[in-house]
Amino acid sequence: MTAIGILGSAGKMGQAIAAAVPDLGGTVAGGIDAGADRAALAALAERADVLVDFSSPSALAANLAAARTAGTPILIGTTGLSAAHHAFVKEAASEIAVLQTGNVSLGVTLLAKLVREAAGRLGSDWDIEIVEMHHRHKVDAPSGTALLLAEAAATGRGIALSEAKVTDRAGLTGARSEGTIGMASLRGGSVAGDHMVVFAGEGERVEIGHRAENRAIFARGAVTAALWLAGKPAGSYTMAEVLGV
Ligand SMILES: NC(=O)C1=CN([C@@H]2O[C@H](COP(=O)(O)OP(=O)(O)OC[C@H]3O[C@@H](n4cnc5c(N)ncnc54)[C@H](OP(=O)(O)O)[C@@H]3O)[C@@H](O)[C@H]2O)C=CC1
Numbered sequence: 001m002t003a004i005g006i007l008g009s010a011g012k013m014g015q016a017i018a019a020a021v022p023d024l025g026g027t028v029a030g031g032i033d034a035g036a037d038r039a040a041l042a043a044l045a046e047r048a049d050v051l052v053d054f055s056s057p058s059a060l061a062a063n064l065a066a067a068r069t070a071g072t073p074i075l076i077g078t079t080g081l082s083a084a085h086h087a088f089v090k091e092a093a094s095e096i097a098v099l100q101t102g103n104v105s106l107g108v109t110l111l112a113k114l115v116r117e118a119a120g121r122l123g124s125d126w127d128i129e130i131v132e133m134h135h136r137h138k139v140d141a142p143s144g145t146a147l148l149l150a151e152a153a154a155t156g157r158g159i160a161l162s163e164a165k166v167t168d169r170a171g172l173t174g175a176r177s178e179g180t181i182g183m184a185s186l187r188g189g190s191v192a193g194d195h196m197v198v199f200a201g202e203g204e205r206v207e208i209g210h211r212a213e214n215r216a217i218f219a220r221g222a223v224t225a226a227l228w229l230a231g232k233p234a235g236s237y238t239m240a241e242v243l244g245v
């Protein structure tokens with residue numbers, strides 16, 4: 001059976017993943033949390049057939065280094081990654097199988113495709129805004145999912161997200177610039193993860209979204225992706241490939 005090593009095992013996602021593993025036909029190789037030493041991380045990477053990382057951006061470099069040394073595929077679900085983190089991920093994919101995504105659910109994987117299609121079909125006079133809401137403990141904004149959906153919209157429009165995204169409206173902002181992609185973040189309570197993409201045209205709006213009702217959907221997606229990733233050759237993989245949507 002495929003043995004899955006969990007990075008961030010004591011966290012909310014780490015615990016949900018450990019609970020989902022038996023049902024989906026894998027085993028848990030062990031877990032690592034903040035404060036673990038490099039030897040323990042290296043030993044887990046050797047022991048596991050695949051690693052799943054739902055920890056913290058500050059752990060990413062060490063986690064990728066351990067995966068590369070052991071030659072172990074890794075799923076990275078941690079969000080709040082910087083451009084430098086994304087460069088590490090890309091470099092690691094030249095040596096091992098890597099799947100990095102802001103959302104492992106089936107629903108959001110499909111939603112990203114729909115957003116890309118809608119953005120491509122509606123002209124740039126349709127304004128794109130993304131609203132997300134998460135629980136009060138979330139530490140990064142915009143969410144990884146909002147960024148993933150914004151990327152899908154930018155790809156559909158044939159533009160670079162880095163030049164189109166707006167995340168900081170406050171005060172005298174001036175009128176909205178055509179072609180921008182706005183993101184707004186709400187935080188509160190125990191919301192597992194809501195995302196709404198709004199295409200606002202003159203006199204009408206198209207709204208498509210996703211609501212996660214619990215963390216189990218992410219755990220199932222993570223374990224499904226991990227089992228699929230184990231044994232794959234070096235390269236960058238996507239949830240769309242895993243789920244076939
Ligand atoms: N891609 C996706 O579909 C999803 C992604 N996520 C993302 O996953 C991440 C974790 O979320 P969640 O479980 O809710 O957060 P939690 O804060 O509940 O869990 C994070 C865990 O990682 C541990 N950790 C911190 N630093 C390290 C380190 N250096 N090495 C190993 N473990 C470490 C924390 O330990 P300690 O508490 O001691 O600091 C904690 O146990 C977030 O970035 C979140 O956005 C969440 C859901 C779905």
Ligand SMILES: O=C(O)C1=N[C@H](C(=O)O)C[C@H](O)C1
Binds near residue numbers: 102134142143193194
């Ligand atoms: O922190 C969370 O909880 C979640 N994080 C991911 C994100 O940043 O989009 C995925 C999901 O929405 C839950």
